Amino acid sequence: MSEKEAVRSVGAMSGTSLDGVDAAMIRTDGERVFEFGATEYRPYTAEEAATLRAALGRWPGDDLADADRVIFDAHAEVLSRFDGAELVGFHGQTLAHEPRGRGTHQLGDGAALAEALGVPVVWDFRSSDVRLGGEGAPLAPFFHFACAKALGTEAPLGILNLGGVGNLTWIDPTRARPEDEGALLAFDTGPANAPINDLMMQRRGEPCDRDGALAAQGAVVDGALELFLDEGYFLKMPPKSLDRDDFSVMLDLVRELDDADAAATMTAMSAAAVMRGIEHCPRPPERLLVTGGGRHNPVMMAMLAAGLDCPVEPVEAVGLDGDMLEAQAFAFLAVRVMRGLPTSGPSTTGVRAAVGGGEISRPRGYSRRRSG
Numbered sequence: 001m002s003e004k005e006a007v008r009s010v011g012a013m014s015g016t017s018l019d020g021v022d023a024a025m026i027r028t029d030g031e032r033v034f035e036f037g038a039t040e041y042r043p044y045t046a047e048e049a050a051t052l053r054a055a056l057g058r059w060p061g062d063d064l065a066d067a068d069r070v071i072f073d074a075h076a077e078v079l080s081r082f083d084g085a086e087l088v089g090f091h092g093q094t095l096a097h098e099p100r101g102r103g104t105h106q107l108g109d110g111a112a113l114a115e116a117l118g119v120p121v122v123w124d125f126r127s128s129d130v131r132l133g134g135e136g137a138p139l140a141p142f143f144h145f146a147c148a149k150a151l152g153t154e155a156p157l158g159i160l161n162l163g164g165v166g167n168l169t170w171i172d173p174t175r176a177r178p179e180d181e182g183a184l185l186a187f188d189t190g191p192a193n194a195p196i197n198d199l200m201m202q203r204r205g206e207p208c209d210r211d212g213a214l215a216a217q218g219a220v221v222d223g224a225l226e227l228f229l230d231e232g233y234f235l236k237m238p239p240k241s242l243d244r245d246d247f248s249v250m251l252d253l254v255r256e257l258d259d260a261d262a263a264a265t266m267t268a269m270s271a272a273a274v275m276r277g278i279e280h281c282p283r284p285p286e287r288l289l290v291t292g293g294g295r296h297n298p299v300m301m302a303m304l305a306a307g308l309d310c311p312v313e314p315v316e317a318v319g320l321d322g323d324m325l326e327a328q329a330f331a332f333l334a335v336r337v338m339r340g341l342p343t344s345g346p347s348t349t350g351v352r353a354a355v356g357g358g359e360i361s362r363p364r365g366y367s368r369r370r371s372g
């Protein structure tokens with residue numbers, strides 16, 4: 001496909017941290033990114049975040065009108081700030097994720113959003129993957145592949161997202177397409193920031209351990225760390241995925257520790273989960289690029305660097321935007337869905353065969369306008 005066929009697509013992501021909506025425009029044909037464009041962030045008010053938090057764990061059919069309104073209003077507002085968008089990739093808010101059970105639930109009505117914005121919206125990216133036996137997550141890896149190809153390197157590369165949950169994409173950039181055998185391996189590594197945030201809220205009434213300040217004052221308690229690493233999840237072969245609160249056991253493991261030791265130990269747990277994950281990679285990555293909020297935590301970054309044999313750097317080291325990579329991923333995936341290209345495969349979600357997830361909603365009376 002040529003650059004002339006590329007579209008301006010805006011992705012919107014509301015992550016497991018429930019802090020707000022990230023939105024980013026890229027110009028892409030779903031295979032390559034020709035331009036990284038504007039980005040916007042719309043934080044949730046404390047009241048909105050509380051409404052979303054109260055909805056966690058709920059499934060379609062439950063009364064979710066208030067949370068649905070929060071998602072719709074915040075997304076309509078932030079997405080209306082973009083000029084020239086031809087397509088929207090709308091992730092929604094994950095409320096529950098049980099791929100081997102009840103499925104996966106991202107709150108948000110893409111059809112209503114398409115009407116409000118007057119552009120086609122691709123949404124519900126995860127359900128078809130789950131229906132076909134996949135984990136439904138992570139989905140950013142096909143975008144990570146395009147980012148790695150653009151670097152022009154031949155060496156295996158890791159892209160690690162440290163959000164509420166951590167997820168790792170191992171990439172062999174010598175392969176032609178993300179769905180090619182051996183191109184990717186991806187999975188959730190374990191908890192990243194979510195349990196640390198919960199600890200901080202419980203003990204200090206603060207949303208997170210800003211800059212790892214509390215962890216830096218504490219010591220890692222090995223016994224608790226070892227108990228954590230006994231969790232069966234780490235031995236499980238990838239692909240594999242997690243729900244936000246699957247590792248609430250972490251809080252129990254540090255219950256007896258003082259605040260600083262608890263923060264240090266939990267930070268070490270998140271870092272150790274990544275190191276365990278890297279052992280599953282076909283070959284060790286020669287470089288690990290870190291995206292997501294956890295890259296701002298110097299204690300977590302230092303623990304990773306100390307435990308791994310390759311350089312560990314924020315994605316900014318290669319000119320990417322670690323606060324917006326997931327939003328850009330859903331802009332990219334939306335174009336792939338429009339083109340009928342796969343968005344996940346056996347090595348990224350465990351789905352039986354490469355699949356293009358996502359529902360397309362066009363506003364009534366919509367005919368495609370090109371802005372050149």
Ligand SMILES: Nc1ncnc2c1ncn2[C@@H]1O[C@H](COP(=O)(O)OP(=O)(O)OP(=O)(O)O)[C@@H](O)[C@H]1O
Binds near residue numbers: 161210297
């Ligand atoms: N300066 C900082 N110091 C320590 N932690 C930070 C800092 N900045 C962000 N974080 C952590 O990163 C989290 C936000 O990360 P991010 O925005 O990547 O999560 P998310 O996108 O909501 O999650 P997910 O990727 O799991 O959906 C915050 O909740 C906080 O725990």
Ligand SMILES: CC(=O)N[C@H]1[C@@H]2OC[C@@H](O2)[C@@H](O)[C@@H]1O[C@H](C)C(=O)O
Binds near residue numbers: 016165167
């Ligand atoms: C079910 C779900 O929403 N999972 C998220 C979550 O947040 C991080 C990790 O867990 C990852 O698996 C995924 O998000 C990213 C954007 C992904 O799909 O690649």
